Amino acid sequence: MATYVDILKSEFPEIDTEVFDYITGVLDSGGSDFEDGEEVFDAIGGVLQEVAAEKNEDDVRDICLQLFNTLKLTNCHSNPRQVLLDAPVQLSQISVESAASATNDVQGIWMVKRNQSTTVDAKKLEKAEAKLRAKHERRNEKDSQKPSNPLVLEEASASQASSKKESRVDLSGKNRSYDVRIENFDVSFGERSLLQGAELCLASGRRYGLVGRNGLGKTTLLKMLASRSLRVPAHISILHVEQEVAGDDTPALQSVLESDTVREELLAEERKLNAHIANGTADGSESIRLSEIYARLEEIEADKAPARASVILAGLGFSPKMQQQTTKEFSGGWRMRLALARALFAKPDLLLLDEPTNMLDVRAILWLENYLQTWQSTILVVSHDRNFLNAVATDIIHLHSQRLDGYRGDYENFIKTKEDRLKNQQREYEAQLQYREHIQVFIDRFRYNANRAAQVQSKLKLLEKLPELKPIDKESEVVLRFPDNFEKLSPPILQLDEVEFSYSPELRLFTGLCVSADLESRICIVGENGAGKSTLLKLLMGDLTPISGTRHAHRNLKIGYFSQHHVDQLDLNVCSVELLLSKFPGLTEEEYRRQLGRYGISGELATRPVASLSGGQKSRVAFAQMTMPCPNFYILDEPTNHLDMETIEALAKSLNNFKGGVVLVSHDERLIRLVCKELWVCESGRVQRIDGGFDEYKDILQEQFRREGFL
Template sequence: MLSIQDISIRIAGRMLIEASSAQIVPGARVGFVGRNGAGKSTLFRAIRGELSLEAGAITVPPRWSIGSLAQEAPDGPESLIDVVLKADTERHALLAEAETAQDPARIADIQTRLVDIDAHSAPARAAAILSGLGFSTADQARACQEFSGGWRMRVALAATLFAAPDLLLLDEPTNYLDLEGTLWLEDHLANYPRTVIVISHDRDLLDTSVDQILHLDHGKLALYKGSYSSFEEQRAAREMIEAKHAKRQAEERKRLQDFVDRFKAKASKAKQAQSRVKMLERMKPVTALVTQDVKEIRFPEPEKTLSPPIVALDNVSVGYEPGKPVLSRVTLRIDNDDRIALLGVNGNGKSTLVKLLAGKLPPFSGKMVRADKLSVGYFAQHQTDELDPDGSPYTHLRRLMPDAPESKVRARAGAIGFSGKAGDTTVQSLSGGEKARLLLGLATFAGPNLIILDEPTNHLDIDSRAALAEAINEFPGAIIMVSHDRYLVESCADRLWVVADRTVKPYDGDLDEYRRTILAPQTLPPSRERVREPSKPPRSRSEKSSLKQKIATAEAEIERIGGIIAKIDAALALPDIFQRDPKQAAQLTKARAAAEAALGKAEEEWLEASASFESAD
């Protein structure tokens, strides 16, 4: 059990957690929630032993391994699959030792332990995790250094999940994922066999993947059983009870104080007045839970409603290098009040499409018609790099309102969530959520007809995400969104487009159907029409490549196990080993039997993959 006993944590003079406790039982799947800056990541550091406590104690079972997402993305010439496999440090060390071990007893111990930890299936397990997080079979063989920082953070997440620690600590893991990867992670965490605590602002993940909610609010920890939806209901009931309790206590304190004030000067009532003074002193004040109101998000309305369609694409192709289109045969239209969510794994062209719609990329071919005087607001998280770190919300707005009086600029800053002194806070001092709010305000400053939101929920807490959903639904213009937050998509989108197979098509199903498709062991159909294909379609190139990789992996495993059996046979051939050391001989015999079983399994996998590859041809 993870035991948190009356801990207090102070950072830079600020008390984040004060005299708080929680008990996490083995096997619990816990969602850790609270406002940004409340101290959630700080508690993770304390659990890992990276931070000293001001008071109290955190006790982790001595044999438990603790795993969390690395702060820095892995890099280097190693393949993705090798990076992930190395995360199981015991397996990696045993395999390295097996290459050089000479002592028969140690060889037997190594092979027995490798069987115990199911080392043979490790490559398949690692490949399955990488695949779930969006890496194709070909990608898994590429060097880690070939990928961008965001993709390498996915590799770090894959390595953490593969290691399967006894206590898994995940801090906002979906920030690096698309919707498809998020859906896979939800399913993986829901079936995680050990203890997991995940900091997340993703409602759907907290509703589908965890069975307890740990809430940090005003420095206090509270553990609730059930999903996030259940937590909201329980907390609302608790707030109501505590508000009533606080009101009753306030009334009782007033009654006692009135008695003291009235009779403290009368000798006949002095004793009674004094006793009531003591009662007041012993009465510990109860304060009602104060819910911090989330700042509203509003998008300025466009000045004029344009004639539909505001954007129409007819057989358009687009990309970055002439002759190498990323998307082709795109025929779509956008109307004034559309709410469209883009689906599809990262790398399929969603960003290319939104850049085309935003006017940042011209089409290679086809016809693209935009309404006259169309105004587009474009938000993307990477735009934080374009903000002036030494500037403030006020100075950024002043550049857009050079001739406006200060009062109007201040009012506009307040409208996007930066009232008073907050408007003069430097960008480098803003939290991730505050930077996102500033970017949203700047992107929609001119009242655009079309707003494009590319992963707008990163760094926003749950209440701010709800405010964003409300703003989207109230906006009278068109909105296109790319988001891994299923709650936002389901709350706002009335049309789904899938970006796959180098084109874009409407998706007729809902997100539940899309989720089932993603988690099924088959290639994603971009629309329902693909479902009506023949029951045994020809295998695609990617499937053949996957089978070829399986064959090569199985062949390498057969060769490796064959070498192990040869070493064990050499040890068993030593003179008089059965008479001299019968226990060691028994261990070697057991290890050989286990190796034989592993060899048989590898040969079966090779035969199955080879047969499938031949039938594909």
């Protein structure tokens, strides 16, 4: 019997992990309460329609009916007996305090079997129910007036202390500052506390880089800000680039223009008033209003908006032809670029970016660095790209030990200042420890000396008053280990000779392709998105067959492949240990745990469902799975996506120590500089080797920007 999980995966194969978790959470918690498929549609239909734009409303209703039927069967098997209440619950007896402290979610009421003699005051019950209905109507009306916010998983929550004075000032509209200051707040994910008593200060116009280890809550913090679960002044507009643009018939350029809601509303009103004037139905006030609209449009430079939107799209890699394509024609990666373009065009007061470089090639990253350096409002960006943060950030916020520490300057300055702070704290700790030991020696020496009793008592009181001495909280070093217990292979190891390849007869992707690699190779493939980098990797692996030419591979070559979409290859419903067990049966649990431990997935993390891990932790599980058979050659497609800085450094070190060959596609400048000795550029159906390495490639791109007017 198919479960609702099976139905969701088959009907929506490309569903986002967090949206999937949200939907299954709704079905898990409310499955027994749904009375028909229509109630299931009301609960999750809107989300499902956003996930699959190609399905119409009737299709989604049919799927919701299937989900309801599976839930009904499940509940019948798990709860064959149902106990009916002997009497209705008296709502008037529910405490006012518990109702006031409830969240905006539906309240759960424990219903107990009541005694047969229980009597209900019908009038009181009717009055209480009327009050409750009115309260829900007011709440629903208030919620409908709020701006729509990105989806926040139910497990994530935030709380903060705020004074009544601050709330009154915010509600009165007198607070016109664009600084964000949130004090004494907590953030948790399920039962796990991510931040405790933290403080976040964002000065208007500054660009903040949020850094910290994988799984500590950086993405969750952005979501709490975007959903205003943490109180941000109401007049500050927030845009969180998190979800890709929905695919429909809107051209890409028009989609970006529509993100400026002020301009769109003014233009719509202008068209309406001009229609009235043309029909002769306008009065004097409408003509005055039309003049005001023209003045406002001129003030915001509405006529220059299409050109500005086109420049943003071009910088992010959209050709003039692509800018006229409908959004439904683009893949998920390009729709994420569209979401970023819309955010840059809309110019919110607070822009929240979560790993914006993951979806971009080197050229687009360099353009984005230049563009954000002139950004006028506030930015908070989570990024693992060290060079990107050095180019963009004016401040760094470090998330560690359930708190946030601020540093002035770029990432390099943060590293230096943090090391200096740790050294000073260590010296202070050692000095305090020495002072305590000195006092303790005096106490131990004269404890039983009657003449020194008063002094001993004084020293004991002094020890009690000293603050609690805590050792310095240092983050553990990240270590990745790529096993290399294999024999040396004699060349040729892997090569392509005069290869020609295309996905369609009209478009030849590669012609006359000649490349080779050996066990000493450290090669990075770069180029614009769509130039064929991932295709080249698949040709090297033998997953694609060329139209002409040959692929030569050593008979003992064993390739380990890390996919750009590695999460799709993981079973998210099992824990990491079970994942390795299913892929490589026959070993003990201790051996699976040891393999995961080599990549930082140890202890409780190894037994948690893969779906509950952060993006970086999922990448580490993928590394553990990839290296299990001990390959002698690695082909890595964007391996740094979602990894934190420390893990990228550890990855570079492990690849340098590895005794086999490495070919990778990456846009991370830090990794390329640390690892790669050779650079291949995919462009115009050819692969060109650049002798000057990444510096020469960067100079070529900067020169292109100057020619195209981006600089």
